[in-house]
Amino acid sequence: MAPALLHEPPRAIGYCRVSTGDQAESGLGISAQRSALEQEAARRGWLLxxxxxxxxxxxxxxxxxxLRDVMDRLDRHEADVLxxxxxDRLSRSVHDFTGITxxxxxxxxxxxxxxANVDTTTLSGALMANVMSSFSEYERGLIAQxxxxxxxxxxxxxxxxGRPRRVSPEVTARVVALKESxxxxxxxxxxxxxEQVPTAHGGAQWYRSTVQGVLKSSVLDAAAAGPLSQ
Structure with a gap:
């Protein structure tokens, strides 16, 4: 009889982030985040x-x-859990969080x-993620309205x-979140x-080209803001 195959423990990537101004904030430093992640991974028996x-x-x-590289690795199944x-270390935007989940x-x-009691490896944790996603959808509807x-x-x-040159920051965030999803x-x-969201020029019809233009603008804005952007 062949020996039973042993299941390998889940592979987790723990993501820690600080912005320049966050480094002195209590509980948000890299060491505090790392310690919390290591303790939880050890409790679950996960590789980290x-x-x-x-x-x-x-x-x-x-x-x-x-973070984008980490998600690409997860997409390639080089790890199982983020x-x-x-x-707020993952995202300060509920839209972004919804896109990630x-x-x-x-x-x-x-x-x-x-x-946040979000753990999509469990039914209850996945439910919490869905609740947050529902609130995000509601918020986007309010913005559009x-x-x-x-x-x-x-x-x-x-x-x-007139003809505004740029869409609002809220709409830009919405487009980026949808792309990340x-x-x-x-x-x-x-x-x-x-959702009847107006385009940059106040129109009612979005096309692939207009979406691509918003995404390109968001990347250029991020690059122009530089590393000091908070």
Whole structure:
């Protein structure tokens, strides 16, 4: 009889982040995050690799190349779990967080946030992630509705709206989050059209090219902001 195959323990990548101003904040330093991750991994019997990113803003994913590399590795099944000590170390945007959890579900890896009771390796933790995602969807709907209402009010008041050169930061964050979740340019355009989100020029129709333009602008803005951006 052949010997039974032993299952290897899950492989986790622990992500730690501080921005320049965070380094002196209590409980947010790299050493505190590392310690929390190591203790939890040891408790679960998981293999753990720590990746740190210093001087990186939590504003969006564009300015965090190490996190993007970690998710690419998870997509390639070089590890099984993304583990983070605190939600705001992963993202200060619920939109970004939702995109990450959707990407994880689609690509077959899990997300564990120690402070937010999110653990998509369990049913209850996955439920918490879905609750946060639902609130994110609701928030995006409110943003879209406020934008439409504001434009309608200005138009009713006879204000010439003109042709704005750029979309709002909220819409840009929405487009980036959808891209990070794994959607194609065409799917992102359709989503924005379904939500009736105005384009950069106040139009009602998004296309692959307009979505691509927003993504390129977000990357250029992140590069221009430099490492001191918070």
């Amino acid at each position: 690799e720590i990746v740190t990113e210093e001087g990186a803003s939590g504003k969006d994913l564009a300015g965090r190349p190490k 583990m983070v000590a605190k939600l 959707k990407r994880a579900a689609k690509r077959g890896w899990s997300v564990v946030l120690l402070d 406020r934008t439409r209402d504001a434009l309608a009010a200005k138009k009713a008041a006879g204000v010439r709206l 794994g959607l194609s340019l065409a799917a992102i355009a359709q989503t924005l059209n379904d």
